[in-house]
Amino acid sequence: MFAPDLLKGSICVVTGAGTGLGRAAALELARGGAIVVGCGRREEPLAETVASIEDGGGTAVALELDIRESDAVNEVVDRVLADHGRIDTLVNNAGGQFALPAEYITPNGFRTVLELNVLGTWLMTHAVATKAMIPQGGGKILNVTLSPHDGFPGLVHSSAARAAVENMTKTLSVEWARFGIRLNALAAGHFDTDALATRYVPGVKEDALTRVPAGRWGTVEEWGWLVTYLASPAGDYFSGSVLTLDGARDVFGAGSYPPAGLLEAVEEAAIATRQHRNDIRFVTTGVDRK
Numbered sequence: 131m132f133a134p135d136l137l138k139g140s141i142c143v144v145t146g147a148g149t150g151l152g153r154a155a156a157l158e159l160a161r162g163g164a165i166v167v168g169c170g171r172r173e174e175p176l177a178e179t180v181a182s183i184e185d186g187g188g189t190a191v192a193l194e195l196d197i198r199e200s201d202a203v204n205e206v207v208d209r210v211l212a213d214h215g216r217i218d219t220l221v222n223n224a225g226g227q228f229a230l231p232a233e234y235i236t237p238n239g240f241r242t243v244l245e246l247n248v249l250g251t252w253l254m255t256h257a258v259a260t261k262a263m264i265p266q267g268g269g270k271i272l273n274v275t276l277s278p279h280d281g282f283p284g285l286v287h288s289s290a291a292r293a294a295v296e297n298m299t300k301t302l303s304v305e306w307a308r309f310g311i312r313l314n315a316l317a318a319g320h321f322d323t324d325a326l327a328t329r330y331v332p333g334v335k336e337d338a339l340t341r342v343p344a345g346r347w348g349t350v351e352e353w354g355w356l357v358t359y360l361a362s363p364a365g366d367y368f369s370g371s372v373l374t375l376d377g378a379r380d381v382f383g384a385g386s387y388p389p390a391g392l393l394e395a396v397e398e399a400a401i402a403t404r405q406h407r408n409d410i411r412f413v414t415t416g417v418d419r420k
């Protein structure tokens with residue numbers, strides 16, 4: 131899609147680079163000539179992303195990291211600076227949630243989603259800005275958020291978290307403009323990643339597609355192109371923006387709630403077994419964690 135030397139020599143850190151949208155962004159950035167540092171908790175998917183990039187002639191390294199751990203975040207940023215000397219673009223892609231009617235979400239469940247999406251994004255942003263981008267005189271930070279924006283029934287914790295990240299993005303785009311740091315939020319609609327396929331039950335997933343006026347899932351390649359465009363000189367004047375890539379999902383809005391059959395399925399499972407937590411998890415994510 132882009133010229134092969136578009137990002138030549140640029141150092142790009144991508145969190146959650148082992149899977150889905152983060153992997154696609156890492157691959158496309160590397161195709162553009164960037165040196166990609168892929169982070170995430172699991173070694174195996176990161177190694178696979180690095181291998182794919184190297185097979186295509188690109189350069190990448192994998193660093194294991196839990197973005198919720200402040201000390202680990204600082205160590206990883208120090209390591210990138212020791213090895214590469216600078217960080218040009220940070221893609222805060224790592225994140226996620228579970229779909230659950232709000233009345234079932236426990237305090238710890240809410241806290242978990244806030245910590246991952248808001249605190250994790252903040253720790254990465256702060257460490258990269260203070261250690262790399264402010265001293266080097268600039269850089270770009272791309273924060274992955276969520277569409278629809280004006281309420282996402284079934285995802286109240288994540289909807290709140292991503293709104294916080296978008297506001298953080300806008301606030302810092304003003305505070306840190308004097309350092310040459312440009313921050314934007316990229317709000318993803320519905321992309322057909324493995325996580326969407328495996329962590330959300332088919333009925334919920336298919337219901338989501340009926341709310342996309344474009345009538346299809348986004349492709350991970352389309353996501354990688356947007357990230358790469360913004361990381362490139364063509365994206366230099368973007369800052370403080372929320373770019374929504376969603377086939378008009380945001381315009382369609384939250385729509386009706388609940389999706390057909392969802393509440394019945396959740397409540398039947400909970401009542402029938404009296405093992406609320408695990409059965410609710412199974413019904414809403416398709417993953418039995420027992």
Ligand SMILES: CCCCCCCCCCC/C=C/C(=O)SCCNC(=O)CCNC(=O)[C@H](O)C(C)(C)COP(=O)(O)OP(=O)(O)OC[C@H]1O[C@@H](n2cnc3c(N)ncnc32)[C@H](O)[C@@H]1OP(=O)(O)O
Nearest residue numbers: 226227228229230231236238239242284325329338411415
């Ligand atoms: C109601 C349905 C409405 C419609 C919804 C439409 C959905 C379709 C469109 C979705 C658009 C967005 C897509 C994406 O973002 S794609 C996927 C990105 N990846 C993920 O989302 C990752 C999947 N989720 C996870 O990996 C984990 O759930 C998460 C990381 C978020 C938390 O895992 P963690 O291991 O950190 O959590 P713990 O096990 O330690 O638990 C902590 C507390 O959280 C509660 N919890 C965790 N998971 C669930 C669950 N599946 N269901 C219910 N509760 C859950 C857990 O119970 C703990 O709280 P308690 O201690 O109080 O029990």
Ligand SMILES: NC(=O)C1=CN([C@@H]2O[C@H](COP(=O)(O)OP(=O)(O)OC[C@H]3O[C@@H](n4cnc5c(N)ncnc54)[C@H](OP(=O)(O)O)[C@@H]3O)[C@@H](O)[C@H]2O)C=CC1
Nearest residue numbers: 146149150151171172196197224225226318320321323325
């Ligand atoms: N797919 C979609 O339709 C949409 C996706 N999004 C968002 O886009 C982003 C990518 O989604 P997608 O690719 O679909 O989902 P994935 O679940 O595949 O991607 C999430 C990535 O984040 C990593 N991750 C999770 N927790 C942590 C952590 N604590 N520290 C470091 N890395 C972590 C995971 O790797 P590991 O487990 O190894 O740490 C994984 O590679 C997420 O923020 C997601 O919520 C938003 C809207 C829609």
